[in-house]
Amino acid sequence: MNNRISALLIAGLISFGFCMCSAGGQQSTPVSESQNKRQVPQFDADSAYSYVARQVDFGPRVPGTPAQKEAAQWLENELRRHGATVYVQNAEATAYDGTRLPIINIIGSFNPEARNRVLLMAHWDCRHLSDNDPDKSKYNTPVDGANDGASGVGVLLEVARQAGLSNPKMGIDIFLTDAEDYGAPDDFKGTHKESWWALGTQAWCRKPHVDGYRANYGILLDMVGAKCATFYREYYSDMYARDIVNRVWGVASNIGLGRFFINQAGAGVTDDHVFVNKMTGIPTIDIIDTRQDSDNTFYPHWHTSGDTIDKIDRETLKAVGTLLLNLIY
Ligand code: AHN
Numbered sequence: 078m079n080n081r082i083s084a085l086l087i088a089g090l091i092s093f094g095f096c097m098c099s100a101g102g103q104q105s106t107p108v109s110e111s112q113n114k115r116q117v118p119q120f121d122a123d124s125a126y127s128y129v130a131r132q133v134d135f136g137p138r139v140p141g142t143p144a145q146k147e148a149a150q151w152l153e154n155e156l157r158r159h160g161a162t163v164y165v166q167n168a169e170a171t172a173y174d175g176t177r178l179p180i181i182n183i184i185g186s187f188n189p190e191a192r193n194r195v196l197l198m199a200h201w202d203c204r205h206l207s208d209n210d211p212d213k214s215k216y217n218t219p220v221d222g223a224n225d226g227a228s229g230v231g232v233l234l235e236v237a238r239q240a241g242l243s244n245p246k247m248g249i250d251i252f253l254t255d256a257e258d259y260g261a262p263d264d265f266k267g268t269h270k271e272s273w274w275a276l277g278t279q280a281w282c283r284k285p286h287v288d289g290y291r292a293n294y295g296i297l298l299d300m301v302g303a304k305c306a307t308f309y310r311e312y313y314s315d316m317y318a319r320d321i322v323n324r325v326w327g328v329a330s331n332i333g334l335g336r337f338f339i340n341q342a343g344a345g346v347t348d349d350h351v352f353v354n355k356m357t358g359i360p361t362i363d364i365i366d367t368r369q370d371s372d373n374t375f376y377p378h379w380h381t382s383g384d385t386i387d388k389i390d391r392e393t394l395k396a397v398g399t400l401l402l403n404l405i406y
């Protein structure tokens with residue numbers, strides 16, 4: 078056996094040993110090989126992870142708190158440092174309980190003149206409640222949001238860093254959206270409204286960062302950092318943007334990521350992409366970790382005090398980031 082083959086075998090065994098999650102799809106070509114052929118930049122999972130950790134260090138990024146302002150400034154600087162043209166949108170919205178929320182949407186554009194554009198989104202705010210925590214004394218504590226929020230932003234900041242280092246042909250708009258997660262808790266009395274979620278995205282849909290903004294398609298990332306994540310075909314994504322879902326799950330399979338991107342119908346989630354589809358007509362999908370073995374659809378620490386940095390797995394960040402770079406390049 079030559080050295081190269083034994084190295085590949087060892088690498089394969091290591092990666093197999095590290096993930097004990099049930100296999101949802103089959104393995105194919107190793108990611109690194111297909112990347113080299115097509116000159117796709119390598120996604121650096123350590124860098125993405127440090128972007129997640131940095132956000133968590135600000136404390137919960139809840140609208141109206143000092144952590145929100147501080148983190149917004151940092152996100153804006155980070156996108157600018159990587160060469161993006163940055164737009165900051167300040168808005169205000171009223172939450173389900175009457176609270177006035179200051180909204181800070183941050184958009185970083187690469188190749189602002191290109192006609193062919195992709196819109197990449199993640200929410201950067203944190204839920205103000207741990208309303209899913211089994212410990213009821215935690216109910217009013219905001220979440221750290223390591224996975225629910227920071228993971229998607231961490232992946233997109235690393236994509237931004239790679240875009241700044243290389244020369245993407247496409248226009249790329251990285252939209253870090255605020256106040257996604259301020260929806261009413263289950264025990265809120267009265268009629269629940271879908272429009273209580275994704276407040277920042279709704280403000281942007283009404284008034285995009287540039288007049289007449291269009292993109293060929295959009296991809297939202299939500300909860301893309303947990304160990305054993307499973308990305309099923311989210312219901313509304315298939316409903317509004319089936320071609321994009323087919324393409325994304327097809328690329329995932331081709332580059333050996335079928336273990337994460339399971340080509341089967343999944344749950345529907347009221348998330349930012351629903352409003353982008355309804356309000357702008359830009360076909361937009363949601364890459365979101367949903368679980369078929371869970372009561373609440375999501376990963377076990379969702380909306381609990383346990384959504385902390387130690388739950389973040391570089392392998393999952395790498396899978397999602399590698400997929401995005403393969404789509405864009
Ligand atoms: C609902 O539970 C209706 N939507 C969840 C969207 C969400 C919350 N994504 C992250 N946190």
Ligand code: ZN
Nearest residue numbers: 204225258380
């Ligand atoms: Zn949430």
